[in-house]
Amino acid sequence: MAFALTTSDFALQEDTLLVAWVRKGEDIWVQSRIDLNEHIGSYNGEFDVASSGWFGWSRPGSSHLQGTVxxxxxxxxxxxxxxxxxxxxNxxxxxxxGALKFQKLFVKSVASDLLSSNLI
Structure with missing residues (x-):
């Protein structure tokens, strides 16, 4: 993933839009944007990637981007x-x-791997 490796001049606009110049192919750069509010939610005062609409729960003026965070x-x-x-x-x-896409991480446990392979 790590979008920052193939983008430049990324910024947060209008509080929820991640906008960047994104490499497409070898030498082509295009502008892409993604609305983070459609992919990240809020749960008990924390960001939550299992839901959406975090911005409706945010304190006015508190959202900002520092590097990729x-x-x-x-x-x-x-x-x-x-x-x-x-x-x-990231x-x-x-x-x-050439398009910014949101992708959820799925982490499998070691125990699950062992169970599925009949090693335990």
Whole structure:
């Protein structure tokens, strides 16, 4: 994944849009954008990649990008503000031939691998 390896001048615009110049092929650069609000949610004051709509839970003016890390302060269900939370977009955003795409990580446990191979 690691979109930052094949992009330049990426920035957060309008609070939720990741915009970047993205390499397509060998020598072609195109502008691409992805709305992070459609792919990242909020759960108990933290970013959550299993849902969407984080921006509706964010404290006004708190969202910003520092390198590839998105920061915000998100509201908890009880109405209180959680501490500043962050998510490294390099773990979830990839360059798909000139288009920024969101891709969820799926982590399998070692025990699951061992069970499926009948080693335990």
């Amino acid at each position: 998105l920061f915000a302060q998100l509201m908890r269900p009880d109405g209180s503000w959680g501490p500043r939370t962050s998510i490294d977009l 773990l979830f955003i990839k360059n798909d031939n």
